[in-house]
Amino acid sequence: MEKQSRLLCSELCVQRRLYEVTLNCAILAWKDIQIAKKHTGRAIYGAVKAGSYCVPVCEIIAVQEKDDDTPCKNTGKWQKVPQSPADPCQHAFTVFYVERTRQHCWWCSNVTFHCSDHSLCLLWVQTIREQLALLTNRPKSLLVYINPYGGKQRGKQIYDHKVAPIFSRASISTDVIVTERANHARDHLKTEADLKKYDGVVCVGGDGMFSEIMHGLVSRTQQEAGVDENSMEETLMPCGLRIGIIPAGSTDCICYATVGSNDPVTSALHIIVGDSQAMDICSVHNEDRFLRYSVSLLGYGFYGDVLTDSERKRWMGPARYDISGVKTFLSHRYYEGTVSFLPAEGNLGSPRDKMQCRTGCSVCRQSSSDKLVSKNEDSVSDAECQDTWTVIRGKFLAINAASMSCACPRSPKGLSPSAHLADGTTDLILVRKCSRLDFLRHLLRHTNKDDQFDHSFVEVYRVKQFRFTPRYQECDSEVDLRESGVTGKRFLSQICREHRACGCMPSQSNWNCDGEILPHTAIQVRVHCQLIKLFARGIEEQQVFEDPYAHCAI
Template identity: 50%
Template structure:
């Protein structure tokens, strides 16, 4: 395409516009000013937020103008005050078919030169039984056509049992995929996480049961289409549990690194986690809720009420290694968002810290002994729709640290006040 074709006069619904394609922005200006406008209206779209561009007017049948002289840009639309994304389209009419075709080629080229690498083929797992049982409907009615529109090839598997997705990932040939997607809740995400981490370590010859082993990072990315009961991981990373928003993030190649925490017992790996590891109250709630799956998402409320009034505490000693020269604090007022400076610069710092920690002596560990209602470790805010700031609002997603929250033995009323603060206060720690 000639350079002059990157700026030319086109039409939108009969109105003349000046369309400009720059390095990272596609913009158009309405040349005809309205009486109530002092200036011409300009609309700008980041190139990395364009989903696709196609010849035609976006309809199966066109009338009047030949489709070959039109092209349609599908792009992300979002309001500054909301984290919810939607798909919008705008159709341009060119002077002739050659100009329209040239613009389509130029925009497509910029799309794949700008921003993150976009997925071309995805392995999708749907949990038809999790959450509210709406995962299949959500995927096929809201998400599938978005992937098709973006030209993403998908292989879809509906799980039929627990750990179906994990076991499939451990055995399948994953070479042709750019990522895996779970349509479900936090449980389905956990399956994919365990499957990918275990598969990667197995292929790399790394023993997971060695606590000090340097694990090999996974090359495949995990995408989440929220369809579960709490959708904590999705909410804490994207900021909202909206299926279309998550699908659009996946399509344009958005990525977010995350810390993974491993728990061990007697030299054996128990679980990986990216959100909350809870002993005491939250562990009891999860265990009790398993007996109430038949009632749906409300099972967590019912189990929580029962555990609150049981007021069960546990005697023990907690040992922890305090983060060394961390750039963040559980008590500051920062929020981890996409492009967070603390997380983006963490890789080199964590590598150096790991080398230094090999010489750490046992006396650098701190101990707390007592009776605890809850012992929680969270590697993220653990936000969800019911607690939109989460258990630890300032926790970072990828800074190599976790926040330790100890809730000591207290009265039922004090503990209720503590839990209530998760829904209405910025500082979740001090009862006050």
């Protein structure tokens, strides 16, 4: 690896031991001088090289000169630092940085360097600050919306105690709005907010709150660009501002699937270091009417019914989904209709492959460059017009479209473990009518390592667009009905009588669109590749045990 030129190198004390501390434009490293002498020429492999530490500059949160009257790190007691000129601990500065802890969680750690010379101390602080100022992807000013009623109603507390202190440490200025009603944040973003003042928007809440922010930003962007959201053929304009999610909801699936955890401090740190993760958005239409956008799950049948039932139980908090889940499972309803879709082509992988979307995902990167090429050549919809639609008619327990894995604490690998965050596709999962036991087996596989698609009654397709028409709205069945003189109501009661014996109930469900119920059952869906960006980096690969200082060339 190419060595970066040193900016600073000094002998400084950390907890009264002498370290050689070096800084280049990429890395801050400190090495215990005595231990280093003992181990010269001997590489130590493991979690850390004895007595040596390093932090990438891009993961430094802040640097602060330490006041004299601060608690001593060793004893925790308040004391005056000794004034002897020979005391190497007389002046000090503290570096706050990202530390990786358990499973994809980050923590704000710190180290205090002591030196005898005040000007040296200032030089270090100033040089590190200069390096941080060069990181132009970091936000300086954020607009924060807090839903005080999401999840366990701890949004405000989580923000005040866990997030605000680290934002202020990182010198990020914030305007905070605690929402007073549903859609307050969406409407404010859509019509009022002075977005030029901010480098990003942060939501404190669950998937529903994220959906509000995303709708506000996407609609505002289309309005300003003169794009008609009601037209399915229009190419939507990507949003300029990144969105940060501080998880404080019931499912927190979008945060979990883009960061790898639902820990508020981890999310705050991803915002501070200025991470960026592009994300696909599905637009959902009914005829020529725009209904909603979706980034995670569009589910008809099982997940639509779970949501419809759970909305009546909001007071129960996150447990409502489990109660409604069991109830819906026992009711075992199936739904008839036609699903048509445009399969994804090219090197976009398959929902059955084992390739998961991780930080810097090559599939998503390729989609990003394909998007640029198709923008320069021809409009996407022209190309898609020539594609052929696949049509599937049947009886389904669930029709799910997962535009991302939908991993969440309930299902750590998610509804579609190999779905990509930013490849311009959604994974369409069709669960056909089957016995309760088979459906339970399928559901259980969302919680273990087994393949939930490996059932004869489950099909999965990676698609760019799809449509659904419920049986009772299909033209030919309407014609059949009119011709035979049977009214819709009589027709449905006739089907119910026919199916009493098998224990299944054919009926009408609702679409669950990222946790919101849609008012229409016949929908047309189109995926828009990389329409928004989050303050996230996707899920990081677990670190392998090799020399962790290999990249610390200094």
